[in-house]
Amino acid sequence: MKLKNAYQRWSSDNCANTSLTLPTYAGTCDSTNNYTIDYDSTSIDAWMGSGTAQTGSSAQDNQIAWGSWEWRSDDRVPNGQFWICSGHGSIVADPKMLKKAEMERRRRELLPSAGATRFGLPQTDNLAELKARQLLKSFIGGERFRRYLKNGFISVTSPVTGLVYQIFPGHRSVVVRDKGKRTASCCIVFKDKSLPPTDWVVMRMSLIIADETTFYEKANVSGQIPERLRKAA
Amino acid sequence: MDRVTFERMLYEGMKDRLKEHEEEDDMGTMSILSQKGDETVRWDKDDPASVENARKKFLEFLAERKGMAIRMNEDGQKGDKMTDFDPDAERVVLMPLVVGG
Numbered sequence: 001m002k003l004k005n006a007y008q009r010w011s012s013d014n015c016a017n018t019s020l021t022l023p024t025y026a027g028t029c030d031s032t033n034n035y036t037i038d039y040d041s042t043s044i045d046a047w048m049g050s051g052t053a054q055t056g057s058s059a060q061d062n063q064i065a066w067g068s069w070e071w072r073s074d075d076r077v078p079n080g081q082f083w084i085c086s087g088h089g090s091i092v093a094d095p096k097m098l099k100k101a102e103m104e105r106r107r108r109e110l111l112p113s114a115g116a117t118r119f120g121l122p123q124t125d126n127l128a129e130l131k132a133r134q135l136l137k138s139f140i141g142g143e144r145f146r147r148y149l150k151n152g153f154i155s156v157t158s159p160v161t162g163l164v165y166q167i168f169p170g171h172r173s174v175v176v177r178d179k180g181k182r183t184a185s186c187c188i189v190f191k192d193k194s195l196p197p198t199d200w201v202v203m204r205m206s207l208i209i210a211d212e213t214t215f216y217e218k219a220n221v222s223g224q225i226p227e228r229l230r231k232a233a
Numbered sequence: 234m235d236r237v238t239f240e241r242m243l244y245e246g247m248k249d250r251l252k253e254h255e256e257e258d259d260m261g262t263m264s265i266l267s268q269k270g271d272e273t274v275r276w277d278k279d280d281p282a283s284v285e286n287a288r289k290k291f292l293e294f295l296a297e298r299k300g301m302a303i304r305m306n307e308d309g310q311k312g313d314k315m316t317d318f319d320p321d322a323e324r325v326v327l328m329p330l331v332v333g334g
Contacts, residue, residue, distance in 0.1 A: 131270025139309030159311060171334060187334035194268045195329070202266065203328045206303040210312035220333035 120150045121169070132198035139202065148201075156205050158212055161228040167204045169197035174204055174219070176226060184223030188215065263287055263325040265294060278320040288318040291327065300329045 124130065137145040140154060148154045153168045163183075166175040171193070173185040188204060207215040216225065261278065264271040274290050276283040294300060302315040304322045315325065 128268060128270035132266075135264055135271050139305065141308070173334075188331055189334035190328075191330045191332050192268070195266060196268075196270060199266045199271070199328075202264075202326065203331060205309075206305060206312060206326045206328070207301075207331070209305070209310070210303040211314045214314065218331055218333055 120152050121148070126196065129196040129198060132196040132202065136198050136202050136205075139205065154201060154205065156208050158208055160212055161226065163226055163228060165204070165208050167201050167208075169201050171200075173222075174208075176223070178226050178228065182223075183226050184221055186216065186219035186221050188219035261287070261320065261322055261325070263291065263327060265290070265327045266329060276320065284320045287320075291318040291325070294327045298327075298329045300327055301331065302327050 133145075133149075136148065136154075140148070144154060153166050156165045156167060157163070158165065164177040164180075166177065168174070171189055173187045175182055176184040176186060188207070190200060190203065204215075207218075212229065216229065259277070260275045263274040263276075265274065274287050276287040278284060291302065295302060303312050303326045304315045304319065305312040305324045305326060307323045309324075315322070
């Protein structure tokens with residue numbers, strides 16, 4: 001079984017004294033996809049112990065289980081995140097690795113990886129764009145922001161009409177969807193075109209959430225203005 | 234590795250998160266969108282000087298850039314338009330003039 005990226009070098013070779021049993025790993029796991037792990041370790045500078053841990057997030061069969069949990073036998077690692085390697089039979093938590101993984105995660109949030117889909121946002125070292133992305137992230141949260149980087153758009157649901165808006169960065173139209181069906185597209189732009197593309201997303205999102213009517217008044221709309229908006233107005 | 238080194242390394246890993254946590258306070262934040270990325274102005278409603286500074290920037294921006302001000306709640310799920318500065322606002326976005334494209 002392969003370990004991913006930064007965790008690859010932490011195989012059983014690095015922790016030969018660690019023994020591990022994963023009773024629910026082979027074949028099935030419980031209904032919530034949680035894995036219970038019994039571990040018994042005295043290696044790695046003796047700061048791990050014996051006990052039981054349970055993954056906190058879902059994982060699937062034939063995949064490496066990923067989760068965060070508390071080590072009940074040792075308070076010095078209160079909320080570490082660890083990879084469990086069934087094939088190698090090892091649990092390893094190394095502070096250096098945790099720090100590196102955290103830095104890598106943060107870097108990826110701001111600079112999407114080269115392996116991203118062709119629809120995702122390109123990497124950038126433009127400070128203005130990075131600041132704009134950070135601002136957007138502060139509004140929509142980490143999970144939606146990651147999807148934004150991957151897919152290249154965000155979806156915003158209007159609190160008034162319930163319509164869903166697909167918002168793209170830069171000079172692209174906003175797609176309006178009513179119950180999943182595309183009904184219109186609206187083009188609204190900054191007069192000053194030099195603003196970073198993600199600021200355009202912030203602008204459109206704010207307008208839709210705050211004042212949908214003004215959004216339609218300002219935008220060039222092609223297609224039908226949704227019935228629900230007329231009713232709301 | 235001794236315990237002190239280990240804890241220091243853990244702390245290094247958590248430092249940014251702790252900093253973010255510490256920054257969660259009652260201060261209002263105004264983001265002014267511009268070519269150089271957003272400029273952030275913060276104010277404490279109990280501090281008249283910072284409120285006045287934010288109000289000044291707010292009015293200047295609307296007068297000069299003919300833009301729009303939108304008040305958002307902390308998680309960005311609700312908002313409304315603003316015409317005058319409100320020290321009780323959690324987050325404000327000031328955007329330059331927008332037009333149909």
